[in-house]
Amino acid sequence: MGIQERKEKQKQEIRKLILDAAMKLFVEEGFDNLTIRRIADLIEYSPTTVYLYFKDKDEILASLHEQGFQKMQEFNRNLIAIQNPFLRLHKMGENYIQFAMEQPEYYNLMFIDREPMKKMAAENCLEWAPGDSALQTLKEVVIECMEQGYLEKAEPLLVTLSIWSFVHGLMSLVIRERLEKFVHQKEMILPTVKASLNWFINNIESKDKKKPNGH
Amino acid sequence: MGIQERKEKQKQEIRKLILDAAMKLFVEEGFDNLTIRRIADLIEYSPTTVYLYFKDKDEILASLHEQGFQKMQEFNRNLIAIQNPFLRLHKMGENYIQFAMEQPEYYNLMFIDREPMKKMAAENCLEWAPGDSALQTLKEVVIECMEQGYLEKAEPLLVTLSIWSFVHGLMSLVIRERLEKFVHQKEMILPTVKASLNWFINNIESKDKKKPNGH
């Protein structure tokens, strides 16, 4: 039935309209100004119409949450060119930092805000697909680093979580306005964060590299 | 004037009544259930009375925020007994973790939530006294570690911030329900976090200790 299809398509279009408006508000005016009523204003519908396309606000947030991970992936396009896994690890860290600096609202939603996780818990969903996938990428690099002797051999998941914790710690201190209390000049925050990453990377690098195929 | 004093004292008593109620709600029922009206219910006053003792909700939060740092200090009482600065550093990490696990709501307010920082920004206050003080303690241990060759010599503030970032990263991933997506058994979270700290401590320990006074 062609008419059914067109209706479905129109429905998806309005869904996209809502999501785009939500994204716009979210990115430009921050989490706090992302309200159902403001979305409705933007798309020129009444607030209740939004509920015909999304169960509740959390469902919209869940959608933006996923979008965030897609955006983050784009920041990692520059990785394929890097052969050395340890340099790749370093670059991943820098990309992570850059993403958090440029898209703080998305970062919030992906790694700090509770709402998206609440939603998943409510659905009895133990999986966190986008997060899993992102961490998996990191884990593969970590394993490669271990195989080539750049990192001390250890439980890969533990090391992966540790590395993630470090950069997440840095960026959430920046985003939640704690780091600026110690790095008073705004333009010094990014250099400080990068220097911190350098320090970390330097510290975790295996001191006696036992590379399998020479070096 | 004795009557003025007594009045002032009574005023402080009600302030304390409010703060205690706020703390109770906050710790037992979480941030979301900390509302002016629920505080008022607990102390059996009308909601507006609260505003006679506190300018707004943020002022109450600011107070709890400070309380949190006092509570955290108590967790560090076991440090004085430890002579070796590097062991002390490790223990500080463990204490930090323990505090975050046992007082997640306070941890939130101290290191994650934006509200308390917003308040300070509004008062044009660049200082974050409790945070400064806490980080200063850490920094002193870091410096001692460097002097005794346990840590590679480097800019102390940078290293201090980096170490803090690491443990903060860990604990905010726990508290904001991200880590549980990778460590599925609840009772394995604390061991994992501790193992991660061990890994970190082990990695930052200077590999060629040049201790000034032998060893």
Add this chain to the structure above:
DNA sequence: AAATTTACTTAACAATGTTAATAATCCAAA
């Protein structure tokens, strides 16, 4: 005793997410 300050309450406002009831529109079958 009268006036004034203090301590407190009730009523209300605006904003939020969300639901119920209702109107308008569209599409398929009679």
Add this chain to the structure above:
DNA sequence: TTTGGATTATTAACATTGTTAAGTAAATTT
């Protein structure tokens, strides 16, 4: 073509939040 049921949208409303305005009762000062 018209009727009738589904779809799509809107208006009104509710409960909850922080917060303020206005009013009342009590205590203190004059």
